[in-house]
Amino acid sequence: QVQLQESGPGLVKPSETLSLDCFVSGYSIRSGYHWGWIRQPPGKGLEWIGYIHHTGSTSHNASLKSRVTISVDTSKNQFSLKLSSVTAADTAVYYCARYGATFDLWGQGTMVTVSS
Amino acid sequence: QSILTQPPSASGTPGQRVTISCSGSSSNLGSNTANWYQQLPGTAPKLLIYSNNQRPSGVPDRFSGSKSGASASLAISGLQSEDEADYYCAAWDDSLSGVVFGGGTKLTVL
Numbered sequence: 323q324v325q326l327q328e329s330g331p332g333l334v335k336p337s338e339t340l341s342l343d344c345f346v347s348g349y350s351i352r353s354g355y356h357w358g359w360i361r362q363p364p365g366k367g368l369e370w371i372g373y374i375h376h377t378g379s380t381s382h383n384a385s386l387k388s389r390v391t392i393s394v395d396t397s398k399n400q401f402s403l404k405l406s407s408v409t410a411a412d413t414a415v416y417y418c419a420r421y422g423a424t425f426d427l428w429g430q431g432t433m434v435t436v437s438s
Numbered sequence: 439q440s441i442l443t444q445p446p447s448a449s450g451t452p453g454q455r456v457t458i459s460c461s462g463s464s465s466n467l468g469s470n471t472a473n474w475y476q477q478l479p480g481t482a483p484k485l486l487i488y489s490n491n492q493r494p495s496g497v498p499d500r501f502s503g504s505k506s507g508a509s510a511s512l513a514i515s516g517l518q519s520e521d522e523a524d525y526y527c528a529a530w531d532d533s534l535s536g537v538v539f540g541g542g543t544k545l546t547v548l
Binding site for chain 1: 440473484490526537539
C-alpha cells in the first residue's frame with residue numbers, strides 16, 4: 323500500500339532553515355498527483371503550506387511568502403520542504419500528503435520545534 | 439482566523455446524530471467541493487469525505503457530507519465513542535490559489 327514518511331531534524335534554531343523530506347513507498351511520484359505539506363501548531367488547526375507536481379510545478383501558501391521551497395527527487399521517490407528564516411511561530415507538526423483535489427493519504431507527521 | 443468557519447466544539451450521546459457545519463465564501467466552497475478530515479487524538483488527519491459527499495473506501499456510511507451554496511455540513515449518525523475526534527473541512531480557494539482549512543471542530547461523545 324502507499325505510505326508517506328517524513329524525516330528531518332526535530333529542533334531548528336531561530337533564523338535558520340527548516341528542512342524536511344517525505345519518502346513515498348508503494349507508488350511512483352512520477353505516476354501523477356501533487357505532493358504536499360501541511361502543518362499543525364501545537365493545539366491548533368491545519369495550515370496548508372504548499373505542494374509540488376512530479377513535473378516540478380509548485381504552489382504554496384502566500385502567507386508564507388518567499389520562505390517556502392518545495393522540491394521533488396523522482397529518483398529517490400521523495401519530495402522535500404525548506405522553510406527559511408524560521409521563528410517560534412513555525413513550531414508545529416509537519417505532515418506530508420498526497421493531493422489529487424483532496425489530501426487522500428497522509429504521513430504520520432513529524433514535530434519540529436524552533437528554539438535556541 | 440481560518441478562511442472556513444467551523445464551530446469549535448460539538449457533542450452528542452452514543453447513537454445520536456450530530457452535524458458539523460463549515461461556512462465559506464464564493465471563492466472557496468461557493469465554487470469548489472468540500473472535503474472533510476477526521477483527526478483522532480495523537481494521530482494524523484484522515485480523509486473522511488471528498489467531493490462534498492463521497493466516502494473513501496473503508497469509511498462507514500454513518501458519515502455523510504453535503505454542500506449548499508458556500509456552506510458544507512458533515513453528519514454523523516449512530517454516534518460511537520470512537521468518533522470522538524477533531525474534524526476539519528477544507529476546499530480549494532480560487533482567490534488565494536490554495537487549499538484552505540476550517541479551524542476544526544472537536545467532537546465529544548458524552
